[in-house]
């Protein structure tokens with residue numbers, strides 16, 4: 015059993031903990047919280063040993079009826095590998111602690127590529143993770159871009175990519191963030207960080223991205239155009255998408271044209287937390303113009319797509335599976351996850 019600790023039990027961390035604990039070859043040995051919040055209560059309910067960054071807060075957890083297993087440092091010592099899902103920028107500060115105890119660690123997309131020197135996506139570079147002490151799972155948008163670009167590149171060769179990300183303003187539980195009434199250019203400058211971030215995984219891809227933020231909470235929407243090296247074949251590409259274990263096809267006949275309907279669909283499917291671990295490509299949007307220009311829309315559930323990638327990254331680094339196909343199949347099976 016691979017002993018996994020989750021440092022930072024928030025939006026991503028709590029999902030990674032549940033996904034890890036569903037696997038037959040991994041176990042959660044601890045999760046960390048800074049305050050006795052509603053998420054700490056859930057950790058306790060799930061039976062995850064609760065560690066705290068600041069041990070002087072122990073009493074406040076105990077007053078709230080929560081058992082504290084120890085400090086984050088003690089949790090790190092007990093683990094084989096740590097998934098660091100602390101807020102962007104905080105995780106890098108934990109590197110010295112992971113180095114001190116010689117532990118493997120995985121950071122999230124809110125950290126710079128340089129924190130690990132290696133960025134991961136299971137559809138693209140699984141084998142390169144083997145034997146590494148550190149890795150970073152790229153951000154939710156970058157994960158969605160990597161999956162579909164790699165697939166198109168495999169099918170027809172990709173000459174260049176131009177993409178725009180329409181990003182959700184805040185996660186559903188994030189009451190403090192906006193915008194409430196604005197379309198925000200984020201950033202105003204071009205490119206957004208997503209293009210260079212894709213190149214940390216797929217360095218040969220010519221890509222420019224732009225991004226804006228809108229007042230929604232569930233999913234990002236990508237408008238993607240790729241110039242192909244060979245003449246594209248729509249039928250072949252749709253079949254490849256349908257066969258991909260991490261990309262789902264939103265069929266035209268479902269009538270789904272929005273993130274709101276996708277959320278309803280995920281909820282009706284009985285997905286935990288309405289999570290869509292797969293990229294959701296709108297079938298009717300997939301178009302090939304003048305033979306070599308591919309266009310499509312895809313929706314990306316920001317809270318979910320990186321979760322399954324973290325599970326695969328654990329296996330890739332620890333040698334728990336020898337190929338991406340093997341790990342992806344194990345991860346999906348344990349979660350009862352079949353793409354839409």
Ligand SMILES: NC(=O)C1=CN([C@@H]2O[C@H](COP(=O)(O)OP(=O)(O)OC[C@H]3O[C@@H](n4cnc5c(N)ncnc54)[C@H](O)[C@@H]3O)[C@@H](O)[C@H]2O)C=CC1
Nearest residue numbers: 022023024025026048067099100101102122123124154316
């Ligand atoms: N929320 C999203 O849509 C996505 C987030 N990410 C990345 O995942 C990482 C985590 O983001 P979220 O889960 O959204 O953040 P979050 O704010 O929901 O959760 C972070 C958790 O870390 C805890 N924490 C804060 N400081 C800590 C410390 N010093 N030690 C231990 N725990 C601490 C907080 O209490 C909280 O539970 C970031 O790098 C972010 O960029 C990646 C993909 C999507």
Ligand SMILES: O=C(OP(=O)(O)O)[C@H](O)COP(=O)(O)O
Nearest residue numbers: 123124153154155156181183316
């Ligand atoms: O990784 C994400 O987005 P990103 O791919 O745009 O960096 C998550 O949606 C977190 O984004 P946030 O930095 O807007 O909270």
